[in-house]
């Protein structure tokens with residue numbers, strides 16, 4: 410059998426799914442994300458009980474956005490839910506009567522892609538997730554690298570611009586201020602303001618003002634050839650690719666996997682990322698190049714990865 414449950418805690422919904430050893434999701438359920446920490450624990454337990462009915466479940470893996478300790482038990486700090494040293498493993502175990510592990514959500518997504526998605530066939534993989542912010546995950550020699558204290562691979566807050574843009578984390582010039590979905594929208598608004606004549610399609614998809622531009626408008630406009638939308642993706646890709654070149658200096662993986670909503674655009678964004686990566690890769694003429702691949706599992710990577718990490722104990 411070998412069935413486990415993966416749980417993905419999102420900002421608006423909590424998803425739970427029964428996952429088999431091949432990474433296939435057999436059943437899922439979704440519940441709204443409650444506002445209070447205790448409410449979230451109850452909602453996770455309810456979702457796990459609902460989805461496990463009729464299945465023989467071995468363990469539960471929870472992917473949580475935040476710093477998770479090295480014992481995979483406690484969320485030390487979460488930016489979006491008010492968790493401070495939250496003993497999530499113990500609380501959920503008491504409610505569902507199954508072994509529980511807690512993983513950082515970006516680590517869980519990286520593991521999902523490594524095992525069942527774009528990373529198959531590679532042993533050394535570095536993932537970045539370009540969502541609202543920028544998340545990361547590292548697999549070295551077939552193992553998830555969590556770091557001594559469990560909080561490795563927080564790439565989004567590497568400072569890439571001294572005295573740069575203020576970040577939500579309190580620092581300045583963090584990578585996610587330049588390479589993320591939020592950064593993409595900022596680029597588009599700036600460019601549409603400066604040269605509205607080059608953003609006719611983009612502006613037409615929203616309310617006609619630069620302030621009304623949303624991420625989905627930029628994707629649609631880029632596919633229709635809107636110069637500002639295409640240039641905004643290129644700017645994002647320039648920063649993303651340069652960062653991957655730095656990560657190659659650190660980890661020397663055989664593949665980078667780019668996931669998150671921005672990567673849904675495929676080669677529209679992947680090709681300029683590859684170009685920038687080659688441009689900034691030190692000694693690029695004289696060394697092997699890691700592949701830069703689009704993630705394959707989409708929004709399911711975290712759930713599938715958390716379930717598989719629970720199976721590994």
Ligand SMILES: [Zn+2]
Pocket residue numbers: 565566576577578579580581583
């Ligand atoms: Zn930051």
